[in-house]
Amino acid sequence: MDRLISDRILAHLENPSLSHSLNLLTKNDQEQLLVEEFIIDDRSEFINKDFESIQKLVTSKAIILGMLRAGTDEYISNPKADTKVCKGDTLYIMGYLNELEEVKELLASER
DSSP states (O other): OHHHHHHHHHHHHHOGGGHHHHHTTOSSSSOOOEEEEEEOOTTOTTTTOBHHHHHHHOOSSOEEEEEEOTTSOOEEESOOTTOBOOTTOEEEEEEOHHHHHHHHHHHHHTO
16 A cells, blocks of 8 residues: 555656645645655765665654665665665655654754
């Protein structure tokens, strides 16, 4: 199910006219799902961790949709559990504002 939702979100990002897909995934009219990018800097403890480990660290319901490999145009949609994160990679994470704030705090606390 998460893979289906992730595919729909990614399709929306590529084609914004598909906004009806996202409307189905909101809690209410006030709280919208957001997608933010997080760049893994050289001090991050996420470096060399796999996605399974990272998802466990993110205690909220935020979902990692994909990753852009640093220095390349390689975008990995729905990364496999054993995919490792490298310095400079960009993670695309979907969640409600409070969930994305948790991710920001987690990344900031690792420094």
